[in-house]
């Protein structure tokens with residue numbers, strides 16, 4: 001029998017946390033697992049701007065006929081603009097195209113399929129640690145994953161020099177997956193000066209950046225966070241950028257995202273586009289429209305866009321507040337626990353510098369669910385649960 005020979009594969013380590021949280025009957029349980037924003041009430045609400053745009057679509061959308069493998073053209077233009085700005089030189093040179101994809105994950109998949117069409121033996125450099133799906137998608141495509149050092153989980157330290165050292169050993173044509181902001185999973189980001197130095201290194205060595213840009217707006221703001229993408233599109237002749245509306249529009253299940261292709265010249269760009277679109281057609285034919293239509297309506301309407309930007313600011317500021325409160329409480333409850341770094345990090349994630357045994361104690365004895373490697377979603381903390389969480393962590397430091 002064809003379907004008789006498989007052996008079980010493990011669950012995705014992030015989705016596993018959601019399963020464990022749902023299964024727990026503990027009334028005090030806390031979910032610090034999957035990267036989803038929660039408000040002060042611990043609820044993942046639909047943004048008001050999104051609701052209004054959905055209402056507009058219900059009343060005004062006239063057809064649901066097919067679009068094309070590239071997806072919603074208004075969305076593509078506006079999403080590109082949000083990332084690269086109005087007047088980016090690479091755009092003016094007609095060598096940039098954005099294709100709507102099912103979420104940022106779809107963008108990574110299509111981008112790596114494109115890489116494979118260019119070179120089936122390409123090396124894909126992935127940060128250690130990273131979002132586990134970077135490696136999973138690379139392996140699913142039979143591409144060659146390689147790791148560069150990025151963050152020391154046990155010490156809570158960004159390994160910038162080690163990153164440069166490892167990437168200096170990469171070969172021309174190798175692809176480097178970078179986190180545009182809010183590194184998933186460490187929350188440790190490069191400074192502007194470091195992005196510049198890294199971009200120069202990649203240019204010098206002929207490396208191809210692939211920016212995973214899933215958290216625009218969660219570090220310092222929509223405009224501010226685009227620094228890395230704009231710099232790379234300016235300094236490097238070729239690049240890929242996968243972006244997402246899951247987090248900043250809180251449209252997780254609507255799967256709206258994009259892959260942006262930057263070719264070395266307008267001459268080869270048409271051919272490159274054709275390969276990208278071929279990959280889309282052979283995967284899912286064309287992306288789902290709803291989330292992209294919502295985002296396009298918001299981004300194309302100045303009032304709604306202003307309302308949405310305020311909502312993004314609120315989400316970002318609440319996570320920052322929880323980071324600061326967490327550190328303040330830990331400093332009081334366990335003065336030498338050393339979590340000060342958490343206040344300096346960006347986005348939803350940070351690692352708790354705890355041993356594997358301490359992590360299991362928090363999960364098993366306190367029903368605080370997060371990844372077994374220590375990654376926590378700081379956006380899952382609220383004023384209502386932060387004392388429970390910090391008390392539990394502080395108890396690990398009492399002998």
Ligand code: LMR
Nearest residue numbers: 014033034035036131184
């Ligand atoms: C995460 O890292 O938790 C998010 O990006 C959600 C996911 O799909 O893994």
